Amino acid sequence: NAGVMQNPRxxxxxxxxxxxxxxSPMKGHSHVYWYRQLPEEGLxxxxxxxxxxxxxxxxxxxxxxxxxxxxxxxxxLRIQQVVRGDSAAYFCASSPGSRRAGANVxxxxxxxxxTVL
Amino acid sequence: GESxxxxxxxxxxxxxxxxxxxxAYSNSASDYFIxxxxxxxxxxxxxxxxxxxxxxxQGQRVTVLLNKTVKxxxxxxxxxxxxxSAVYFCAENISGGGSYIPTFGRGTSLIVHP
Numbered sequence: 001n002a003g004v005m006q007n008p009r010x011x012x013x014x015x016x017x018x019x020x021x022x023x024s025p026m027k028g029h030s031h032v033y034w035y036r037q038l039p040e041e042g043l044x045x046x047x048x049x050x051x052x053x054x055x056x057x058x059x060x061x062x063x064x065x066x067x068x069x070x071x072x073x074x075x076x077l078r079i080q081q082v083v084r085g086d087s088a089a090y091f092c093a094s095s096p097g098s099r100r101a102g103a104n105v106x107x108x109x110x111x112x113x114x115t116v117l
Numbered sequence: 118g119e120s121x122x123x124x125x126x127x128x129x130x131x132x133x134x135x136x137x138x139x140x141a142y143s144n145s146a147s148d149y150f151i152x153x154x155x156x157x158x159x160x161x162x163x164x165x166x167x168x169x170x171x172x173x174x175q176g177q178r179v180t181v182l183l184n185k186t187v188k189x190x191x192x193x194x195x196x197x198x199x200x201x202s203a204v205y206f207c208a209e210n211i212s213g214g215g216s217y218i219p220t221f222g223r224g225t226s227l228i229v230h231p
Contacts, residue, residue: 004160033218040125042206042223043161056218091160104149104210106219108160 002027004109005074006092012115019079019086021112025094031055032075033106034067037089046090049075050097082116089113125204127226136194138225140207145188147209151219152181152192156203164192164205194227202229 005024013019025032031050035043045059049069060067064082069075079086090113093106130136142150148169153161167174167181167190174181180193190207204226208219 035221040223042125043221045218045220048218093160104217104219105151105163105166106161108153108162110158110160 004029004092004094004107006090006109006112008112009110010113010115012117013082014117015083016081019082019114019116021077021079021090021092021114022074023077023092023094023109024074025092026107028096029094029107030097031095032069033093033095034075034077035091035093037091037111043091046077079114082114084116087114087116125223125226127228129228129230130197132197132199132229132231134197136192136197136201136227136229138192138194138205138227140190140192140222140225142188142190142207142209142222144209144211144220146211147220149210150181150183150190151208151210152179152190153206153208153221154201154203155206155224161206197227197229199229199231202227 004026007022033048034046036046037043047060047067048056052071064080066078089111091108091111093108095106151166152164154164155161165176165179165181167183172183178195182191204224206221206224208221210219211217
């Protein structure tokens with residue numbers, strides 16, 4: 001009965017490289033959220049996805065960032081041509097879905113910490 | 118002691134004392150609120166929630182109070198323990214139909230001294 005699984009836990013990239021962060025939601029959860037957290041800051045919403053659909057990406061930077069949640073496999077947050085300002089902890093959370101009990105409560109993964117050199 | 122949220126202030130208490138962590142939310146349409154606890158190096162964990170048709174809800178050692186008039190939320194922790202040391206976030210949400218996305222405050226760091 002694993003919770004939300006994120007990998008890698010730590011990722012180091014040089015400026016200009018690509019970062020791919022993966023998230024497997026809790027079993028039975030069909031909704032995935034990505035949040036970014038800077039040191040001493042709160043969680044900033046990035047994107048909300050269901051299987052094969054982006055529901056809300058209002059928090060995603062317009063360039064270099066993309067997210068997907070394919071029919072099979074984990075959700076992926078992709079950051080192209082990383083810059084130092086992308087260094088942060090990226091948290092994935094999942095929920096059962098909007099019409100089911102407990103839909104509002106997010107279960108978070110342990111996060112992926114990206115460091116850009 | 119108590120602390121006003123959204124800045125990441127720090128609240129220091131002695132073990133055994135009661136802690137009060139405050140949060141001011143921004144959206145008057147928000148009708149569902151959750152407190153999360155985040156320990157160092159981990160993801161946030163659900164503590165307790167409250168819907169806007171209530172003004173108080175109690176859990177084990179924790180109580181959440183909601184004042185919709187002034188858009189204020191508080192988390193009370195009774196008999197605080199060293200294991201309660203963490204950053205506490207309130208999240209506001211608008212439920213019912215469509216997509217709803219919890220919005221988090223900056224959090225309050227609680228330090229419990231043995």
